[in-house]
Amino acid sequence: MTVVKSAGTPTTRTFYARDAVAVARELVGAHIVRVIRGERLVVRIVECEAYRDTSDAASHAYRGRTERNAPMFDAPGHAYVYFIYGMHWMFNIVTHPPGEAGAILVRAAEPLLGIETMRELRGPRFGKEAAELTNGPAKLAQALAITGRLSAVDLCIGGEIYVVPGALEAGEHVVSGPRVRVPGDESAKARPWRFWIHGNAFVSR
């Protein structure tokens, strides 16, 4: 069982001003805090994927800046939220060295606080199992009421959504592998830029 020790201090801008692959590994175990209607919802990241810019054919930033992917090119430590498959929102954290572009997709998390509210946000027929609330990127966004309105929001100032450093528990370790359903050439597909806690029950399918 995971113990939530405190509200925590948000991660800093400099934490995200580095290579996205390196940061993605360190982001596993961190907490996302979402303040909604005066309530704090807290989840723990158990799976995420790094996307870079021109060297990464799978990345939205690969073909340069557009209106949609603009947050990926702007200051690190902000959200990049986009809409896909006509119905789903994806939550990313903008992460890249100065002058570059990139983001980390949060694919799955473990609910820690506010589980009943997450259940309501997901819908009454989902979430009988806690893992069903947040074990996929679109599920996570729905459980935390994340939509395009939060794209480009600063995650480092303790506002309506922010990220807090976390730690792995005893016996846990992070493993890596190819990203899920990425487009692009073979080299992009093969890159082991997906990170997750080995054996964790909240990792996506």
Place this chain on the structure above:
DNA sequence: CTCTCGATGCGCT
């Protein structure tokens, strides 16, 4: 449990 398939909006070729 596993597998297949439709939903549904929009950015980009």
Place this chain on the structure above:
DNA sequence: GCGCATCGAGAGA
């Protein structure tokens, strides 16, 4: 028009 950093229902085993 195509295809997507997905999910859930439904069918079959």
